[in-house]
Amino acid sequence: MRYMRVGPPGAEIPVVLTGDGRHLDLRGLTxxxxxxxxGEIDRPFRQxxxxxxx
Numbered sequence: 306m307r308y309m310r311v312g313p314p315g316a317e318i319p320v321v322l323t324g325d326g327r328h329l330d331l332r333g334l335t336x337x338x339x340x341x342x343x344g345e346i347d348r349p350f351r352q353x354x355x356x357x358x359x
Contacts, residue, residue, distance in 0.1 A: 308338045 310317035311328060319331040319338045335342040 308343075310338060 306324065307322040308331075309320055309322055311320050312318050317337075319335055319342075320328040321331060322328055331338070
């Protein structure tokens with residue numbers, strides 16, 4: 306799985322590229338693939354790490 310932007314500069318669409326080559330539109334979740342979006346995606350993993358270390 307790979308996050309990417311597709312489309313002309315200034316009008317990119319955030320998508321995820323799946324292992325089978327499909328592009329899934331992420332506009333229902335985010336307006337951009339940025340630090341805020343990636344931080345939200347990573348949050349459950351980070352929380353799980355905290356619990357297993359405690």
